Amino acid sequence: MMAKLGAVGAASVLSLGISAQAGAVECNAVEPALVNPIYGLGGSATRPYIKELATVLANQTPAVTVLYNDSGGACTGPYALIQGDKASGSFRYWDKTGKESTCTWTAGSASAPPVAFANMGNSIGLCKTNGQATVLPQTIADVEGPVVGVSVIVPKASSENSISTEAAYFVFGFGKAGQVSPWLDDNLIIRRNENSFVQLFLAKATGVPETKFKGIDAKTNQASIQLVKDAATPNAAIGFASSDVADDNRASVKTLAYQHIGQSCGYLPDSSNTAFDRKNIRDGHYYLWTAQHYFAFKGATAGTYADPNVEKFLGLATGKAVPQGVDWINLVKKSGEVPRCAMKVWRDGDLGELYSYQDPSPCSAAYDAAPGKVVQ
Amino acid sequence: MKTNLSALKIVGFLAVTSALGGLALVACSDSDNPTPTDGGTIDGGIIVIDTGTPKDAPPAADTLVPDASGDTSGDTSGGFVNGCWVGPATNSNQALNACTDGTCTPFNNVQRLPLYNNGNLPAVP
Numbered sequence: 001m002m003a004k005l006g007a008v009g010a011a012s013v014l015s016l017g018i019s020a021q022a023g024a025v026e027c028n029a030v031e032p033a034l035v036n037p038i039y040g041l042g043g044s045a046t047r048p049y050i051k052e053l054a055t056v057l058a059n060q061t062p063a064v065t066v067l068y069n070d071s072g073g074a075c076t077g078p079y080a081l082i083q084g085d086k087a088s089g090s091f092r093y094w095d096k097t098g099k100e101s102t103c104t105w106t107a108g109s110a111s112a113p114p115v116a117f118a119n120m121g122n123s124i125g126l127c128k129t130n131g132q133a134t135v136l137p138q139t140i141a142d143v144e145g146p147v148v149g150v151s152v153i154v155p156k157a158s159s160e161n162s163i164s165t166e167a168a169y170f171v172f173g174f175g176k177a178g179q180v181s182p183w184l185d186d187n188l189i190i191r192r193n194e195n196s197f198v199q200l201f202l203a204k205a206t207g208v209p210e211t212k213f214k215g216i217d218a219k220t221n222q223a224s225i226q227l228v229k230d231a232a233t234p235n236a237a238i239g240f241a242s243s244d245v246a247d248d249n250r251a252s253v254k255t256l257a258y259q260h261i262g263q264s265c266g267y268l269p270d271s272s273n274t275a276f277d278r279k280n281i282r283d284g285h286y287y288l289w290t291a292q293h294y295f296a297f298k299g300a301t302a303g304t305y306a307d308p309n310v311e312k313f314l315g316l317a318t319g320k321a322v323p324q325g326v327d328w329i330n331l332v333k334k335s336g337e338v339p340r341c342a343m344k345v346w347r348d349g350d351l352g353e354l355y356s357y358q359d360p361s362p363c364s365a366a367y368d369a370a371p372g373k374v375v376q
Numbered sequence: 377m378k379t380n381l382s383a384l385k386i387v388g389f390l391a392v393t394s395a396l397g398g399l400a401l402v403a404c405s406d407s408d409n410p411t412p413t414d415g416g417t418i419d420g421g422i423i424v425i426d427t428g429t430p431k432d433a434p435p436a437a438d439t440l441v442p443d444a445s446g447d448t449s450g451d452t453s454g455g456f457v458n459g460c461w462v463g464p465a466t467n468s469n470q471a472l473n474a475c476t477d478g479t480c481t482p483f484n485n486v487q488r489l490p491l492y493n494n495g496n497l498p499a500v501p
Contacts, residue, residue: 161481162481162482162483163483164483164485164489166485166489166492166495166497167483167485167488167489169497169500170489170491170497173500173501174491174500174501177501178491179489179490179491180488180489181488207497207500208500209500212500212501257480257481257483259480259482259483260468260472262468262469262472262473263472263473264482265480265481265482266480266481266482266483267478267480267481268481271478271479272479279478280478283471283474283476283478284465284468284471284472284474285471285472285474285476285478285480287468287472345465345471347468353467353468354465354467354468354470354471354472355464355465355466355467355471356464356465356466356471
């Protein structure tokens with residue numbers, strides 16, 4: 001019986017993968033029309049931010065076209081850079097209006113360009129190669145991006161509103177055997193895999209080994225949303241995704257308040273389930289967050305990059321070189337992220353100790369005033 | 377086989393959670409003089425925690441004990457007052473439990489986790 005239900009879950013995931021690539025054309029065919037294309041690989045957690053960056057760069061003169069493949073999980077990005085891989089698989093790209101298209105590079109294509117940048121939430125050390133922490137070569141830069149949260153999610157119709165670290169340990173580490181009602185159906189526990197930033201973070205926070213999560217592997221953050229929201233028994237369904245992606249789907253899923261070990265009450269990333277202020281991330285009450293990482297080949301001099309178009313992309317992504325007329329703080333807020341200058345606590349490393357923080361150029365007021373996400 | 381998540385624990389606050397066995401209160405406002413309460417109120421499905429502290433909640437093991445006037449035993453950089461941290465945080469325990477006027481929703485480990493065993497969790501199979 002379990003095997004049969006598992007097959008149903010796997011089929012759902014497969015169909016999601018197929019639909020994501022349906023209608024994709026060969027990148028070979030569209031590339032001549034793309035201005036200054038750069039290819040990136042990494043996690044789907046920050047796709048909302050990548051889309052915003054790509055849209056801004058599509059509007060510059062000269063433009064840069066950002067193409068991003070997030071189908072393999074966070075760690076596949078830096079792995080590809082380290083190995084010097086060429087672009088392969090399905091890439092999303094965005095035009096001046098933010099309209100998304102996809103194209104595909106066939107694996108092994110001689111004309112495919114190299115992967116030029118990578119992005120993920122976790123540090124490279126959480127990506128394991130043969131069980132060992134991956135080490136970045138000196139030729140690749142690792143730069144800090146805005147803060148992204150991780151959300152444990154349930155369907156909007158679920159009656160659950162909070163979860164503790166210990167409960168997450170039992171749900172994701174034991175599945176049904178963990179006996180945490182109402183999350184007792186392994187086919188409605190939605191997980192990722194050990195290449196995924198969100199799974200690596202939940203593993204580190206809860207103590208569940210990253211390779212031992214129970215449930216169905218959704219493959220991407222967006223597919224996790226889909227599987228959780230489509231659950232036939234809403235109360236039994238649970239999963240996790242980046243807070244960026246969860247917030248893009250508040251009509252169908254909700255983030256649970258998270259009560260970390262040492263807390264006696266759970267907090268949302270925001271001040272309420274209708275706000276987008278990231279209050280509890282910014283002041284330290286919400287535990288599951290990190291500054292995201294961008295990776296690219298270094299240039300000849302410090303702080304530069306081998307590819308000038310990647311340099312423009314990273315300048316915008318990190319807020320260090322923002323094109324004139326672009327409201328970067330609002331761009332970040334609109335994506336569901338937080339610039340370091342709006343944080344009141346900080347941490348070093350993956351889920352490191354929290355401490356009070358005041359940025360040398362604070363922007364909390366500007367962040368609070370920025371319109372951010374517009375809810376229809 | 378048992379394993380212990382001791383590396384993840386803050387002993388004092390687990391004690392708070394266990395001792396309460398129900399609603400556990402940490403939120404407080406540093407602008408108000410907290411009044412002890414026994415619970416929260418429901419606001420749109422979210423339990424709004426009033427300012428205050430549980431009657432039997434001990435301070436965290438690694439923190440200073442305020443005296444009757446709220447003094448933090450000579451440490452001017454901060455301390456736990458009525459169950460929440462006041463002042464700059466230097467570690468996760470302090471930041472996660474800083475006084476706030478925000479809302480929160482507790483999850484009761486003792487009541488909802490049959491395998492909880494006072495925090496001595498079984499190893500992941």
